[in-house]
Amino acid sequence: xxxxxxxxxxxxxxxxxxxxxxxxxxxxxxxxxxxxxxxxxxxxxxxxxxxxxxxxxxxxxxxxxxxxxxxxxxxxxxxxxxxxxxxxxxxxxxxxxxxxxxxxxxxxxxxxxxxxxxxxxxxxxxxxxxxxxxxxxxxxxxxxxxxxxxxxxxxxxxxxxxxxxxxxxxxxxxxxxxxxxxxxxxxxxxxxxxxxxxxxxxxxxxxxxxxxxxxxxxxxxxxxxxxxxxxxxxxxxxxxxxxxxxxxxxxxxxxxxxxxxxxxxxxxxxxxxxxxxxxxxxxxxxxxxxxxxxxxxxxxxxx
Ligand code: 13P
Ligand code: SF4
Numbered sequence: 001x002x003x004x005x006x007x008x009x010x011x012x013x014x015x016x017x018x019x020x021x022x023x024x025x026x027x028x029x030x031x032x033x034x035x036x037x038x039x040x041x042x043x044x045x046x047x048x049x050x051x052x053x054x055x056x057x058x059x060x061x062x063x064x065x066x067x068x069x070x071x072x073x074x075x076x077x078x079x080x081x082x083x084x085x086x087x088x089x090x091x092x093x094x095x096x097x098x099x100x101x102x103x104x105x106x107x108x109x110x111x112x113x114x115x116x117x118x119x120x121x122x123x124x125x126x127x128x129x130x131x132x133x134x135x136x137x138x139x140x141x142x143x144x145x146x147x148x149x150x151x152x153x154x155x156x157x158x159x160x161x162x163x164x165x166x167x168x169x170x171x172x173x174x175x176x177x178x179x180x181x182x183x184x185x186x187x188x189x190x191x192x193x194x195x196x197x198x199x200x201x202x203x204x205x206x207x208x209x210x211x212x213x214x215x216x217x218x219x220x221x222x223x224x225x226x227x228x229x230x231x232x233x234x235x236x237x238x239x240x241x242x243x244x245x246x247x248x249x250x251x252x253x254x255x256x257x258x259x260x261x262x263x264x265x266x267x268x269x270x271x272x273x274x275x276x277x278x279x280x281x282x283x284x285x286x287x288x289x290x291x292x293x294x295x296x297x298x299x300x301x302x303x
Contacts, residue, residue, distance in 0.1 A: 001031065004265045008032045011272040018051045019268065020066065022058035023213040024233040024260040029057050029268060036239060038214035039065075039111050040128040040301050043293065046070050055271050056279075059084040059259050064115045067279040068289045069297075075279040078267035082259050084112050086198075089168035090146035092116040098143060102164060107143045108134055109292065110150055112170075115281055117145065118289035124296040127197050128212035131157045132302040149173065153197040153204060172257040173198035176231050180252055181206050184229050188250055194219060195231030207231060215303030220244050233257045 001009070009032060012019065020042050021033030030036055035045045039062055046054065046066035053074045056063035060083045067075040095117055099107065109121040110130070118124060125133040127150060134142060134154050140161055144151040146168030155163050176199055185193060185206065194216045195207040204210050211219055213236060220228055220240055227248045230236055234251040241249065270276065281289075 002028075004269060005032050008265065008269050008272065011269065012055075015053055015272055015275075016051050017053035017055055017272055018049055019055045019057055020045055020049075022062060022260065023217070023239055024235045024257055025057050025263060026235060026261065027238040028265050029263055030238055032265070032268065033057060038126065038128055038212045040126040040212065041214050042066070043069060043111070043126075044297060047297070049073060053272075053275075055268060057263050057268060058082070059087070061087045061112055061114065063279050064281065064289075065111055065293060067281055068115060068118070068286050068293055071281075071283075071286045074275065076271045076275065077277050077279060078271035079262045079264070080277050082262040084259055086110075086146060086168050086170045087112045087114055087117075090117055090166055092120050095120045095143075095145060098164075098166075102141070102143060105141045105143050105164065106137060106139050107145065108137070109145050110147050111293075111296075113146060115285050115289045118292055119285060121289075121292040122295075123299075124292045126212060126296070126301075128215055128301040128303050129296065129299060130154050130197070133296060133299055134158050134161065134163070136299060137161075147198055149200055150197050152201050153210060170198040172233060172255055173203075174200055175254045175256075176200075176203055176252045178202040178206055180254065181229070181231060184250055184252065188227060188229060191227040191229045191248075191250060192223065192225045193229045193231065199231055203231060211303045212301075216240075217243055218303070220247060220249075231255065233260060235260070 018034040063077040106122040145166040148165045151165040193207040197210045229250045
């Protein structure tokens, strides 16, 4: 631990705070986090926190979900620039209009959405349970927002429902091209290929498995294979190396999420020192957005 990390650990103790960190955070921020995980795991963790303050080292929608699930806690996002561009690709007004065009069709929202979009949602999902959630619905048609690639991935496993897709996408995962994955596979022919379901269908076709970030880590830890190509944010390699020492990982270099990388150790320190930047949501938003998140948590994870 460096001096700044030690300062953060002291501040955490003084302020009675915990740090929840996403698997895409930089190594230094991961090292001061109390819990690391994917969007699903961090949401579950947010419901269990006893400390009064949660510092959320992740992107905006993750911190909002933590606040919605645990509204009496102070939830802090260390850097306001840490905003997921995919979550900004759908807003509540546009979704309401789409619902009016498709009356009676339930809405499944990826957690990568704003709290107001969750208020228009029947049930949320993450990449750890999207297939399971869509399968669990009795309806023949569903609206899926905002990630069209995750929606297409779900459609591979759910043949008896029509999925109405929203034209959203993750700029980081669409940056992973079939050509770059093919050339990595040529360079490392013995490696198993793991990608995130936010990747394009062409990239998923080239992979051995598609999982959430935590699903990728679980798979690597339990696999008898020794070498892996990892088709998601390159910072995943820090946790992978820690959890599976002795195994080799090849990252896709262009898979960088600038929003996740906004958060620095200085931001985390300042967040604790100045109690910034607080997530504030009205009681009405919290109570409406909570129901689809709780339905998702009741369903559990799949990977
Ligand atoms: P996970 O829930 O798999 O960690 O994914 C979150 C995310 O934003 C991926 O881009
Ligand atoms: Fe959003 Fe994509 Fe970054 Fe995940 S990787 S936070 S979906 S932009």
